[in-house]
Amino acid sequence: MLMTRERRSAFRTRRGWAISVLQEAGAIRECEEHGWLQDRADPHARERAFDVARQDPPAGVSPQAAAVAIAEVLDSMGDNCPECPAE
Numbered sequence: 001m002l003m004t005r006e007r008r009s010a011f012r013t014r015r016g017w018a019i020s021v022l023q024e025a026g027a028i029r030e031c032e033e034h035g036w037l038q039d040r041a042d043p044h045a046r047e048r049a050f051d052v053a054r055q056d057p058p059a060g061v062s063p064q065a066a067a068v069a070i071a072e073v074l075d076s077m078g079d080n081c082p083e084c085p086a087e
Ligand SMILES: [Zn+2]
Pocket: 031, 032, 033, 034, 035, 036, 081, 082, 083, 084
């Protein structure tokens, strides 16, 4: 049996790629206690993430589709960890 496993990309999904770009840019962060990803609502960090998406999209993904993937992750994310007590 031929087991096909996509190993060329470090990221299994476009969403996974977008999350890593956003984390590197500082646009999102992970709650240290619970691991939830949170939108930091930093417009400059977001802009950096979109720049990366347009200039260095994952293999086989157009710059536009990469930017859409970034936007989708931001849309899906809250700016608070749902498990942390509100301050
Ligand atoms: Zn938390």
